[in-house]
Amino acid sequence: DSGVTQTPKHLITATGQRVTLRCSPRSGDLSVYWYQQSLDQGLQFLIQYYNGEERAKGNILERFSAQQFPDLHSELNLSSLELGDSALYFCASSVDLTSGLYNEQFFGPGTRLTVL
Amino acid sequence: GDSVTQMEGPVTLSEEAFLTINCTYTATGYPSLFWYVQYPGEGLQLLLKATKADDKGSNKGFEATYRKETTSFHLEKGSVQVSDSAVYFCALRSKTSYDKVIFGPGTSLSVIP
Numbered sequence: 001d002s003g004v005t006q007t008p009k010h011l012i013t014a015t016g017q018r019v020t021l022r023c024s025p026r027s028g029d030l031s032v033y034w035y036q037q038s039l040d041q042g043l044q045f046l047i048q049y050y051n052g053e054e055r056a057k058g059n060i061l062e063r064f065s066a067q068q069f070p071d072l073h074s075e076l077n078l079s080s081l082e083l084g085d086s087a088l089y090f091c092a093s094s095v096d097l098t099s100g101l102y103n104e105q106f107f108g109p110g111t112r113l114t115v116l
Numbered sequence: 117g118d119s120v121t122q123m124e125g126p127v128t129l130s131e132e133a134f135l136t137i138n139c140t141y142t143a144t145g146y147p148s149l150f151w152y153v154q155y156p157g158e159g160l161q162l163l164l165k166a167t168k169a170d171d172k173g174s175n176k177g178f179e180a181t182y183r184k185e186t187t188s189f190h191l192e193k194g195s196v197q198v199s200d201s202a203v204y205f206c207a208l209r210s211k212t213s214y215d216k217v218i219f220g221p222g223t224s225l226s227v228i229p
Contacts, residue, residue, distance in 0.1 A: 107159035
């Protein structure tokens with residue numbers, strides 16, 4: 001158990017809908033990262049937050065957005081869903097950006113999103 | 117930009133065979149290098165890491181050495197077990213990638229009894 005929790009475990013929805021994925025980082029971790037894992041794209045970095053502020057953006061679509069709250073949990077919002085958004089979405093957390101190179105990221109178990 | 121290349125899978129080995137999974141990287145400066153493992157139905161777990169040239173990371177019988185001259189970080193294990201069946205991801209983290217982790221495509225390993 002990494003200490004990172006994600007809810008829900010599974011989500012099935014229809015095209016055009018909007019969903020929210022939730023992540024609670026390990027206690028004390030300030031950075032949260034979101035990744036998308038799909039068969040054709042592999043593991044893709046989406047976005048990073050550090051202590052409530054956006055720190056880095058990867059291949060995140062405009063239909064997707066995220067935020068990190070004062071209690072450090074994070075939410076990933078996916079809207080106008082398409083079939084191709086079906087994937088496993090992982091959240092990861094790490095301790096501290098300033099010593100970031102040496103800090104491993106701890107991954108949650110993921111949320112499997114299926115868009116029908 | 118920074119990138120990681122891994123050998124194509126899937127790799128199928130018999131129990132107790134020797135394992136090598138090749139990984140090479142492109143990065144400016146001196147990245148930290150990682151191997152993550154993903155067991156079926158689970159999230160990624162850090163397997164080992166190395167933060168500077170010639171460092172050797174090791175864990176659970178797996179080893180990888182940070183080779184700056186060849187920009188490589190190959191994963192090895194002398195005798196694999198069925199329980200090692202998983203997907204292995206080589207990854208790097210550098211200041212030029214704004215501290216995000218860049219993953220390779222992953223190599224699927226199946227170990228048969």
